[in-house]
Amino acid sequence: MLVLITILLPIVVGALLWLLPREDRVLSRAIGTLVAGVTFVTTVLANNQGQEWSYRWLSRPFESAFHFGTTPVSYWICLLLALCTMSAIAVTHVPRTRNFTVQMLFLEGAMMGLFLSRDLLTFALFWDLMLLPVFFGLIGWASHPATAWRYFIYNFAGGLTLLLATAAFGVIFGSTDVIGRADVHLAGAWAPWIFAGFCFAFLVKTPVWPLHTWMPLTYSDTPPPMIAVVAAVQSKAGLYGLIAIAVAFMPQYVHQYAPVLMILGAISLIYGALIALVQQDAKRIVAYSSLSHLGLIVIAIASQNQLALEGALVYIIAHGLFSAALFLLLGYVEQREETRSLLRLGGLGRANPKLAGALCIAALAALGLPGLAGFVGEIVILIGVYQTGAVWATIVALVAIVLAAAYVLRLYQDIMNGPEVEDVPVRRDLTWLEGLAVAPLLAALVVLGIQPHALMEAVRVAVH
Amino acid sequence: MSPFTNADWNALVPVAVVAVAALVVLIADLISRTNADRYLSIAIGVIGCAVGAFLAAQQYGHDYNAFFGGFMTGGFTTVFEEIVLLAAAGSLILYGSIGPAPRVAGTTALLLWSACGAMLMAGAANLMTIFLGLELLSLALYCLCGMVDRKTARESALKYLILSSTASGFMLFGMALIFGASGSVMLADFVSPALASNPLFAMGAGMFFVGIAFKLSLVPFHTWTPDVYEGAPLPVTAFMSVATKAATIAVLARFIYAALPSSIGGALLLPIWILAGISMIAGNVGMLAQHDLKRLIAYSGIAQVGYILTALAGGTPLGLRYAIYYLTAYAFMNLGAFAVAAALSTEDEQGSRLVNYRGLGRRRPFLAAAMTFFLLAMAGLPPTAGFLGKILILSTGVSSGFVWLAALLIAGTAISLYAYAKVVRAMYERGEHRTHDAHPFVPLAWASAAICVAVVLVMTFYPLTPSNILPLVK
Numbered sequence: 001m002l003v004l005i006t007i008l009l010p011i012v013v014g015a016l017l018w019l020l021p022r023e024d025r026v027l028s029r030a031i032g033t034l035v036a037g038v039t040f041v042t043t044v045l046a047n048n049q050g051q052e053w054s055y056r057w058l059s060r061p062f063e064s065a066f067h068f069g070t071t072p073v074s075y076w077i078c079l080l081l082a083l084c085t086m087s088a089i090a091v092t093h094v095p096r097t098r099n100f101t102v103q104m105l106f107l108e109g110a111m112m113g114l115f116l117s118r119d120l121l122t123f124a125l126f127w128d129l130m131l132l133p134v135f136f137g138l139i140g141w142a143s144h145p146a147t148a149w150r151y152f153i154y155n156f157a158g159g160l161t162l163l164l165a166t167a168a169f170g171v172i173f174g175s176t177d178v179i180g181r182a183d184v185h186l187a188g189a190w191a192p193w194i195f196a197g198f199c200f201a202f203l204v205k206t207p208v209w210p211l212h213t214w215m216p217l218t219y220s221d222t223p224p225p226m227i228a229v230v231a232a233v234q235s236k237a238g239l240y241g242l243i244a245i246a247v248a249f250m251p252q253y254v255h256q257y258a259p260v261l262m263i264l265g266a267i268s269l270i271y272g273a274l275i276a277l278v279q280q281d282a283k284r285i286v287a288y289s290s291l292s293h294l295g296l297i298v299i300a301i302a303s304q305n306q307l308a309l310e311g312a313l314v315y316i317i318a319h320g321l322f323s324a325a326l327f328l329l330l331g332y333v334e335q336r337e338e339t340r341s342l343l344r345l346g347g348l349g350r351a352n353p354k355l356a357g358a359l360c361i362a363a364l365a366a367l368g369l370p371g372l373a374g375f376v377g378e379i380v381i382l383i384g385v386y387q388t389g390a391v392w393a394t395i396v397a398l399v400a401i402v403l404a405a406a407y408v409l410r411l412y413q414d415i416m417n418g419p420e421v422e423d424v425p426v427r428r429d430l431t432w433l434e435g436l437a438v439a440p441l442l443a444a445l446v447v448l449g450i451q452p453h454a455l456m457e458a459v460r461v462a463v464h
Numbered sequence: 465m466s467p468f469t470n471a472d473w474n475a476l477v478p479v480a481v482v483a484v485a486a487l488v489v490l491i492a493d494l495i496s497r498t499n500a501d502r503y504l505s506i507a508i509g510v511i512g513c514a515v516g517a518f519l520a521a522q523q524y525g526h527d528y529n530a531f532f533g534g535f536m537t538g539g540f541t542t543v544f545e546e547i548v549l550l551a552a553a554g555s556l557i558l559y560g561s562i563g564p565a566p567r568v569a570g571t572t573a574l575l576l577w578s579a580c581g582a583m584l585m586a587g588a589a590n591l592m593t594i595f596l597g598l599e600l601l602s603l604a605l606y607c608l609c610g611m612v613d614r615k616t617a618r619e620s621a622l623k624y625l626i627l628s629s630t631a632s633g634f635m636l637f638g639m640a641l642i643f644g645a646s647g648s649v650m651l652a653d654f655v656s657p658a659l660a661s662n663p664l665f666a667m668g669a670g671m672f673f674v675g676i677a678f679k680l681s682l683v684p685f686h687t688w689t690p691d692v693y694e695g696a697p698l699p700v701t702a703f704m705s706v707a708t709k710a711a712t713i714a715v716l717a718r719f720i721y722a723a724l725p726s727s728i729g730g731a732l733l734l735p736i737w738i739l740a741g742i743s744m745i746a747g748n749v750g751m752l753a754q755h756d757l758k759r760l761i762a763y764s765g766i767a768q769v770g771y772i773l774t775a776l777a778g779g780t781p782l783g784l785r786y787a788i789y790y791l792t793a794y795a796f797m798n799l800g801a802f803a804v805a806a807a808l809s810t811e812d813e814q815g816s817r818l819v820n821y822r823g824l825g826r827r828r829p830f831l832a833a834a835m836t837f838f839l840l841a842m843a844g845l846p847p848t849a850g851f852l853g854k855i856l857i858l859s860t861g862v863s864s865g866f867v868w869l870a871a872l873l874i875a876g877t878a879i880s881l882y883a884y885a886k887v888v889r890a891m892y893e894r895g896e897h898r899t900h901d902a903h904p905f906v907p908l909a910w911a912s913a914a915i916c917v918a919v920v921l922v923m924t925f926y927p928l929t930p931s932n933i934l935p936l937v938k
Contacts, residue, residue: 018829058927061782061859066925121855125846132845135885139892149885156845156881160874167858167870 002046003068004053006078007113010039010085014105017098025097032089032101039108040082047075054177057121062170065177067118072458073313074115077240080320081111081233083444087328087437088225093335096140100223103133107229114237120166120176120245127201127237128159134222134230142221154214158204165197169249179244186249195253198246199261205238206294209268219287220340224331227283231290232324236316239294242301243309254304261302266396268295273403277410282333282340285411286326289366292400293319299393300381308384310456315377317455318365318448322374325362325441329355332434333415342411347420354430356416358438365445367408368401373448380456468531475530475537478520478545479583482552485512486576493569502568506560509572513553513579520545520583529589533650536589543788544586544714547795551706552579554799554912558699558806561909571611575703578604582711589722591639591649594715598635598679601711602628605704609696620695627688628678635675641668651723660725669724669732676719679712680769681762682739683746690750693762698809698816701758702802705765706795713772713791720779729779737777741869744770744876751883757805757816760883761798764842767876768794774873775857778864785929786856793841793849793923800916801838804831807909818890825892832891834913839884841920844877849923856927 013035017028045051052069070078085108094100110130117123131152138148168190170176178184186194204211219227247254254261272292279285293315300312332355333348334340349356365372368379378401386394430438448455489505489512496504520542527538552575559568581600588594606628610621643649645665646656659665674685681689693701716736724732747767754760772794775787805816808824808831825832841848854877861870 057925058856061856061863124855125851128851129846132840136892139889145889145893148889149882152885153878153882157878160878163855164858164862164870164874167855168862171859171863 001053002042002051003070003116006039006042006046007068007109007116009042009109010035010105010112011109014102014109017102017105020098022096022098028098028101029089032105033086035105036082036086036089036108039112040079040086043075043078043082043112046070052118054118057119062173063175063177064121064170065119066122067177068113068116068122069118069180070116071180071244073240073243076313076317076455076458077115077233077236077320078112080236080317081108081115081229083440084229084232084320084324087324087441088228091225091328091332091431091434091437094141094223094225099140100137100226103137104226104229107133107226107234111233111237115240118177118179120169120178123179123241123245124159124162124166127162128156130234130237131155131159134218134226134234137222137226138218141223142217144221147217147221150214151218154204154211158201161197162201165194165201168194168197178249182248184249185251187252191250192253195246195250195257198241198250199257202238202241202246203264203298205241206235206298207238207268207291208264208295208298209271209291210264212268212272212291215291216284216287219290220281220283224283224327224334228324228327228331231287231327232320235290235294236320239297239301239312239316242298243312247301247304247309251304254302258302258304262299262390262393265295265298265302266393268292268298269396269400270403273400273407276407277403279407280342282330282342282345282411282415283327285342285407286323286330286366289404289407290319290323292404293323293366296378296381296397296400299385299390299397303385303388303390303393305384305388307387308381310460311377311380311382311384314373314448314452314455315381318373318377318445321441321445321448322362322365322372325358325438325445326366328438328441329359329362332430333359336428342414345415346418347416349416350420352429354435358430358435358442359412359416361442361445362438363408363412365449367405371446371449373445373452376449376452471528472530475523475528475535475587478516478523479580481519482512482516482549482576482583483580485509485516486573486580488512489569489572489576503560505569505572506556509556509576510553512576513549513556516583517546517549517553520549533652534590534593535584535587537587540714540718541587544710545583547710547788547792548579548582548586548707551703551710551795551799552576554706554803555699555703557908557912558702558799558802561803561806561906561912562698562809567611571608571697571700574604574608574611575700578608578703579707582707585711586714588715589651589718591642591651595632595636595639597711598715599632601708602632605700605708608700608703609692611700612697614695616695617697618695620692623688623695624692631675631678631685634671634678638668638671638673638675641665641671644668651718654723655725657725657727660727666728666732670735672719673732673736676712676716677736677739679708680716680773681743681766682736682769682773683743683766684739686743686747686766689766690754690759690762693758693765694756694816696758698758698802698806701761702799705761705798705802709765709769709772710791710795713769713776713787716773717776717784717787720776721784733777733779737773737866737869740770740773740777741872742770743767744774744872745879748876748880748883751880752886754883755818757801757818757821757887760818760887761801764880764883765798767880768842770876771854771857771873774861774866774869777866777869778860780860780864783860783864786853786860789849789923789927789929790853790857793853793920796916796919796923797838797841797848797850800913800920801835801842803909803913803916804835804838807831807906807913818887821887822890822893824890831910831913834917835891836888837917837920839887843881843884847921847924849920849927852924852927 054067058064113126276288300308365374523537524542584597606625678685750763841850844850844854
């Protein structure tokens with residue numbers, strides 16, 4: 001029951017918030033933060049008690065159920081999601097606060113449903129459902145409507161192949177209530193096509209080169225707090241799918257197509273890093289860095305190495321934490337300076353020490369500084385991939401990490417250091433609320449960086 | 465003495481009730497002094513539909529071959545009759561919501577008779593009854609299309625008359641050939657293996673299918689659809705888009721499941737599946753360029769019929785159930801969209817031009833939300849019956865070996881989203897909008913939109929499909 005509440009609470013309250021007046025800012029934000037907080041608590045509790053909830057949906061042509069429950073992997077992603085949503089709603093400074101809060105809560109509920117699904121069909125259902133709030137967010141926010149279209153069409157096309165693959169899976173296996181079951185292995189004439197259908201959806205969502213072209217536009221045009229959640233958690237839906245569905249049910253095909261996946265991952269890794277290096281738009285730098293970082297995780301998953309998979313899961317959480325923090329902080333910067341072009345920013349560090357400090361921690365985590373969570377993930381992935389004999393991939397990853405240092409430091413340098421830019425409208429350090437929103441993300445980065453055992457232990461159980 | 469028993473006549477009672485209700489409407493109109501009292505006609509019509517639906521429901525599960533097999537009752541017939549009556553009642557309610565329409569009584573009566581024709585088709589088990597039902601349905605529709613004083617409406621009626629009659633001609637000719645080959649008009653007699661090698665039968669069936677494809681507006685026989693839908697009055701379009709399709713699918717399904725010799729069924733039907741596949745793509749592509757809601761729904765209907773036929777393609781009992789599930793869902797999605805359009809129509813304009821929807825999210829948030837919901841349901845997004853319907857159709861397509869149709873369905877859906885999203889975007893986009901709305905509050909249209917939302921939502925989680933629909937095969 002608790003898992004069901006975790007999913008439905010944000011959706012239902014989100015729908016009710018719509019009854020508030022459109023101009024309302026204070027109340028919708030307060031309720032939104034409260035609900036996100038309660039959801040965080042129920043997420044924690046749901047795992048402790050090993051909660052599950054199931055209700056039969058279809059019996060023909062294949063068995064399917066609204067079956068939700070936590071697994072060790074999904075538990076950590078759900079925590080990340082709850083944390084990011086809370087931070088994002090608490091410090092909203094976007095116009096149309098009510099609509100934004102509704103969208104955020106709906107997004108949270110849909111993604112909770114996705115990660116808690118034990119059934120492929122409900123997985124597909126929430127997969128499509130989570131596109132809607134971002135789509136409406138983009139319609140209301142984006143500078144050009146094409147952004148919303150591109151986001152939606154790409155991801156919906158992925159969702160459709162996911163749907164077709166799910167239908168085929170259900171017909172062949174007789175049931176879709178399979179996520180988390182160890183005894184399911186799909187083989188036969190259709191299996192490669194089913195695998196391809198799933199993979200297409202997952203790789204679009206992640207995104208991986210060459211299916212990434214919706215990503216930079218979306219990341220730079222979505223409201224900053226929302227993109228913090230999308231970049232931190234929604235992109236993980238694809239990786240989670242690769243682990244929980246592709247690797248779990250069709251390991252032989254992952255093995256067979258590992259070179260393809262690895263090459264796509266490696267191209268994303270280098271391509272993302274190189275483009276991030278030359279961008280002038282702060283948010284786009286982080287967007288392309290995401291492409292790069294997620295490419296590394298794809299390589300790790302494709303390697304199917306025990307250690308690499310553990311590293312992948314740690315890095316999934318770490319990337320979620322630091323990219324959410326980066327996007328939130330860049331959002332604050334943009335809000336104060338009314339620009340996010342590196343050419344027109346500079347010298348903020350002197351007047352805004354707290355902002356600079358927070359951005360510094362997030363940036364260092366992004367470049368993989370030892371002691372922060374990003375480093376643990378990276379190093380474990382590198383060792384794992386190296387163990388499988390894919391030395392070239394390890395070398396590519398190392399090159400990308402060096403590039404990461406370059407673009408992340410450039411980002412920080414150009415915004416915080418250097419000569420101060422004249423005629424800045426507002427000069428205001430982090431407010432206590434903004435600080436409070438980002439603090440848990442940064443704290444988690446530090447804690448997981450120093451003490452990653454809890455996470456890795458859970459992951460080890462899951463991967464076995 | 466009549467050779468027919470009471471049970472024979474009882475089988476027709478639901479149809480008769482609806483037909484009589486139409487007469488009552490006309491008489492009531494004669495008696496009532498105030499010509500303005502249009503709600504009376506509509507109320508009688510809706511009550512007639514409700515009673516007919518209730519009586520039809522009584523026949524569920526009671527299989528009977530009335531009139532020596534001319535008209536069958538039972539699960540299959542009942543389900544299609546209910547869909548038709550739902551469409552009729554829904555359209556009549558919409559008639560009450562759009563500005564003062566002239567000649568309401570006549571329109572109501574014609575609509576009810578048209579529904580009678582569709583109900584006959586639902587139960588038809590021989591070629592004559594099929595044709596009778598089809599012509600009753602169509603003749604009333606020709607008139608209904610032209611029932612308003614507008615140039616486009618007259619044009620629409622004429623276009624529909626000419627093209628649809630041509631299709632009927634094809635169908636009748638096909639029936640004649642089938643009769644020539646088999647010596648019988650009973651669908652049940654066609655199963656004989658001797659017919660499998662008879663080229664005359666194949667030719668007849670082919671021409672019969674041309675007629676069917678026309679009525680279903682499958683590509684390339686679809687060209688009449690957008691023009692007719694656009695020109696016809698809004699409630700008539702709503703009725704036409706659901707009832708004609710339901711009735712024709714009933715006939716086609718009965719033909720597939722009951723009449724075709726199994727040895728040649730696959731080969732004979734292949735052209736239909738190919739047309740369905742083309743329709744899915746062409747219908748969805750056609751939607752992209754539309755600037756009128758009714759034309760958009762016409763093209764979307766072309767594609768949706770392709771989806772429904774995908775479920776039938778395997779010829780499995782489960783496929784038939786899913787086709788009916790999707791058809792029902794489609795009925796509610798369509799009626800819902802038309803209800804929103806009706807709430808936005810005024811006396812002189814029909815609320816179907818997409819320009820009217822610009823900024824609707826700001827002016828009428830709930831109507832806009834309902835419209836968004838229906839469009840997303842048609843696109844197959846969760847949590848709507850469209851989503852579940854698609855997955856069910858996909859799974860039957862895959863399991864019966866028609867994977868290419870399933871793949872075309874996916875491709876078509878991806879294209880369609882672009883068109884639906886265009887409307888959604890128009891409703892929610894920012895910019896300068898009229899802040900207040902000239903349209904009055906129309907409780908009936910709002911209520912029907914709300915009911916449609918609820919049904920489409922509930923159908924997702926309780927995917928009830930009729931289980932007792934296959935006795936027709938026996």
